[in-house]
Amino acid sequence: MRKMLGVGLGALFTVACASHQQTKLDDSGLARLNEDQMQPVDNARLDLGRAQDAVAKAKANESDARARVEVARSEREVGEAQVKRAAAQRDLLKKQYADKDAMAQADQDIASAQDTMRAQDLKLAYLNENVNVAVAERNVAEARVLTQQAIIEQTKYRAMQQAGAPQTASVNPGDLDSRLAQAKSHEANAQKEAAEKRTQAANLYDRWEKVDARARLMAKPQEVPPPAPVAEPLSH
Numbered sequence: 001m002r003k004m005l006g007v008g009l010g011a012l013f014t015v016a017c018a019s020h021q022q023t024k025l026d027d028s029g030l031a032r033l034n035e036d037q038m039q040p041v042d043n044a045r046l047d048l049g050r051a052q053d054a055v056a057k058a059k060a061n062e063s064d065a066r067a068r069v070e071v072a073r074s075e076r077e078v079g080e081a082q083v084k085r086a087a088a089q090r091d092l093l094k095k096q097y098a099d100k101d102a103m104a105q106a107d108q109d110i111a112s113a114q115d116t117m118r119a120q121d122l123k124l125a126y127l128n129e130n131v132n133v134a135v136a137e138r139n140v141a142e143a144r145v146l147t148q149q150a151i152i153e154q155t156k157y158r159a160m161q162q163a164g165a166p167q168t169a170s171v172n173p174g175d176l177d178s179r180l181a182q183a184k185s186h187e188a189n190a191q192k193e194a195a196e197k198r199t200q201a202a203n204l205y206d207r208w209e210k211v212d213a214r215a216r217l218m219a220k221p222q223e224v225p226p227p228a229p230v231a232e233p234l235s236h
Helices: 002-022 027-032 035-095 100-162 166-170 173-219
Strands: none
Touching: 027 100, 027 166, 035 100, 100 166, 100 173
């Protein structure tokens, strides 16, 4: 699903870029604009800068999410080793004809280790889904850049047309409108995908939290009752 998400949004990104090449304005016409006419263009460019900053932040978040998965994988390997060690200890006690209390404790140790590993499995699943969320949010940020680029082209066209710049004569405003509509649709689809991924991650988190709480409770050391008092021998 993650690959499909990346490919699908990447294809839309390519289409939007191709549309951008077809409707590129000659920026030399901006020289005709006075300060007031140029202000909307400058504002749009500032918004583009913020959108590009958001892409950089989203990429950093994605990298962090992938790093957390690697840590969780290592923790899961430790958990698996603990299960094997607890099972081996029980087998040893069985061969030694250990008493019922020792065998019961060994069984509890195995159950506790298994619960811990189940919690680790869910944690790993949650963190993997968090990577999918980070990818989806990066796609949203990249889609926003496309939208803002389309807004800039449309804003420049309108400003130059208002100033009577001849550079607008070779541009079809309908193409600019179409490009912006495409970009907004692309962004909306990316936002929908990201929302779905966030919901899936939240559901996994809830499941992990419940299993983890139970595993932690099982892992708490049991209170050992004090030994029964030994009767003093009667003196003769």
